[in-house]
Amino acid sequence: EADIYQTPRYLVIGTGKKITLECSQTMGHDKMYWYQQDPGMELHLIHYSYGVNSTEKGDLSSESTVSRIRTEHFPLTLESARPSHTSQYLCASSEGQGGAYEQYFGPGTRLTVT
Amino acid sequence: KNQVEQSPQSLIILEGKNCTLQCNYTVSPFSNLRWYKQDTGRGPVSLTIMTFSENTKSNGRYTATLDADTKQSSLHITASQLSDSASYICVVSDRGSTLGRLYFGRGTQLTVWP
Numbered sequence: 001e002a003d004i005y006q007t008p009r010y011l012v013i014g015t016g017k018k019i020t021l022e023c024s025q026t027m028g029h030d031k032m033y034w035y036q037q038d039p040g041m042e043l044h045l046i047h048y049s050y051g052v053n054s055t056e057k058g059d060l061s062s063e064s065t066v067s068r069i070r071t072e073h074f075p076l077t078l079e080s081a082r083p084s085h086t087s088q089y090l091c092a093s094s095e096g097q098g099g100a101y102e103q104y105f106g107p108g109t110r111l112t113v114t
Numbered sequence: 115k116n117q118v119e120q121s122p123q124s125l126i127i128l129e130g131k132n133c134t135l136q137c138n139y140t141v142s143p144f145s146n147l148r149w150y151k152q153d154t155g156r157g158p159v160s161l162t163i164m165t166f167s168e169n170t171k172s173n174g175r176y177t178a179t180l181d182a183d184t185k186q187s188s189l190h191i192t193a194s195q196l197s198d199s200a201s202y203i204c205v206v207s208d209r210g211s212t213l214g215r216l217y218f219g220r221g222t223q224l225t226v227w228p
Contacts, residue, residue, distance in 0.1 A: 004157075040123075040220060040221075042118075042203075042218040043158075045216070090157050098145070098209070099146050099148075099206075099207020099208070099209070099216060100145065100146060100207075102160050102163070103216070105157025105158050105159070106157050107155070107157050108156065110155070
């Protein structure tokens, strides 16, 4: 089982609140990713990082922001949550860049904004 | 447009029976194809990876096939178990970008009944 952790696992929060979703991995991977997944739909890449101090936006536009101050930590922040942000957020990491390297996924955070 | 299509969308089988899930893709240039298993409320876990030159790969009761000419893959599950109930996601990566872009299918939701 992959050593990648996400907290909280479930979060119900009111509109306008600031939230931070935590993601940590103990594998020493440089590459980390955030995906958004709605029920029955495919995963969409919203952020990725090549390493410390590197962050890039993914294919799906997102109002969230990320930071990478430490190799093992890749938190995602929403400054003002809205109902449209309700979704499952999956964090992943990989040893290298490219499809040849397996991405290891965390258990996900299911976010509900009321 | 690079896409990954999976069928059926959902499938119900009885414990002990076999089943086959399908994946068609248009991703080019092709790098590799993975099948992931995603249990409810969990992150995806890789089952198999296949490159262009590989036709078949097995992982226990899971056997994946790849026809790179027709751009089709299948995942065959033998002697199904209750624990096989999950979403099975086909993921294709390209080698045309530095990131090694991943293209996700929407998954097949498999339910195994006792």
